[in-house]
Amino acid sequence: MKKIVLLLLIFLVFTSNSYSQKTRKYIRNGFVKYNSDDFQGAIADYNKAIDIKPNLEEAYSKRGLAKLGLGDIQGAIADYTKVIEIDPKSGDAYYIRGGAKSQLGDFQGAIDDYNKAIKLNSKFDKAYFNRGIARSGLGDAQGAIADYSKAINLNYKFTDAYNNRGLSKMGLGDAKGAIADYNEAINNDPDFSTSYNNRGLAKSALGDAKGAIADYNKAIKLNPDFSTAYNNRGFAKTGLGDFQGAIADYNKAIDINSYFTMAYYNRGVAKLGLGDFQGAITDNNKAIVINPMFVEAYLNMAVAKQQSNDLKGAIIDYNKAIEINPNNAKAYFGRGLVRISLGDKDSGCLDLNKARELGHNRANELIKEYCK
Numbered sequence: 001m002k003k004i005v006l007l008l009l010i011f012l013v014f015t016s017n018s019y020s021q022k023t024r025k026y027i028r029n030g031f032v033k034y035n036s037d038d039f040q041g042a043i044a045d046y047n048k049a050i051d052i053k054p055n056l057e058e059a060y061s062k063r064g065l066a067k068l069g070l071g072d073i074q075g076a077i078a079d080y081t082k083v084i085e086i087d088p089k090s091g092d093a094y095y096i097r098g099g100a101k102s103q104l105g106d107f108q109g110a111i112d113d114y115n116k117a118i119k120l121n122s123k124f125d126k127a128y129f130n131r132g133i134a135r136s137g138l139g140d141a142q143g144a145i146a147d148y149s150k151a152i153n154l155n156y157k158f159t160d161a162y163n164n165r166g167l168s169k170m171g172l173g174d175a176k177g178a179i180a181d182y183n184e185a186i187n188n189d190p191d192f193s194t195s196y197n198n199r200g201l202a203k204s205a206l207g208d209a210k211g212a213i214a215d216y217n218k219a220i221k222l223n224p225d226f227s228t229a230y231n232n233r234g235f236a237k238t239g240l241g242d243f244q245g246a247i248a249d250y251n252k253a254i255d256i257n258s259y260f261t262m263a264y265y266n267r268g269v270a271k272l273g274l275g276d277f278q279g280a281i282t283d284n285n286k287a288i289v290i291n292p293m294f295v296e297a298y299l300n301m302a303v304a305k306q307q308s309n310d311l312k313g314a315i316i317d318y319n320k321a322i323e324i325n326p327n328n329a330k331a332y333f334g335r336g337l338v339r340i341s342l343g344d345k346d347s348g349c350l351d352l353n354k355a356r357e358l359g360h361n362r363a364n365e366l367i368k369e370y371c372k
Helices: 002-035 039-052 057-070 073-086 091-103 107-120 125-137 141-154 159-171 175-188 193-205 209-222 227-239 243-256 261-273 277-290 295-307 311-324 329-341 345-357 363-370
Strands: none
Touching (some): 002 039, 002 057, 039 057, 057 073, 091 125, 125 141, 141 159, 159 193, 193 227, 209 227, 227 243, 227 261, 261 277, 277 295, 295 311, 295 329, 329 345, 329 363, 345 363
16 A cells, blocks of 8 residues: 555656646747747747646746737736736736736726835836826826836936936926936937937927927937937927928928828928918828828818918818817817908808907907907
């Protein structure tokens, strides 16, 4: 009997070791495939490891990463939920699951996970940083700034945290504070093209168009395919009256990204400034094809049609702008002027009164002139 028991124990030990070796093999193979961007192959190996050992935390964790690589966010969340079920003290699992929730726009769910990760590790700088991103997603700029500041306190070289804190400060209208943060980001990483671009936006907000252009130049030098920097430099040049230079920049932005709505719109504005009304109409039409709800493009196109004496066409565009946003004062104001030009004084004055009601600063002056 003792011999039988001993043989059974030996059998169990060998079987366990065999299972362990197979599991490790699948985990290793999955890891190699993951690093080669073969996410589907990696998942297949992790599945086999889980089949052998259903509560193997490492397999669920690594499979979750592979699912993220495939864009299967819900699948990744399910895997990290399983990791947390196996090990409720896995701060990394809460952290990664929070990032996945953030990608789905579930910012509050993400914050809840980051809170747990931080509770498990109060010095988890990346958890504070990502919680800041989630708070920004909820419109909580002050909360985001507090989180980025905490991340910076834990890691004073955290370049992305300085950059994002600058973005949050810009959202609150603190352009000078934003510039200070972008300066720190650039000091930490002189090749960080994004911070040069963002600092350019902050300088532009302060009226320093030339300083903004210098920053956009630097961003483009570091990243020649930075379409947003070309667009922003074009906008700054437009502000300085350099419409041709602006158009050249918008052309480049569109060459890089043919679906860049704002670049088409801004190029239309620059063409309008040069008196190229048909070119402005064409560009705004392109912007509208990409984004049919783009109110400003309808307004800009209406102005171009007014300038080219297509008043009925302008009214159609103002109508569309009002249909999308019934509280747009500029649309009522512009339509009112066109209607008066067409001899429809009553309808025009109704539009001007509506524009005044919505806060248009020139409506009252024109009501006095045309609507006596």
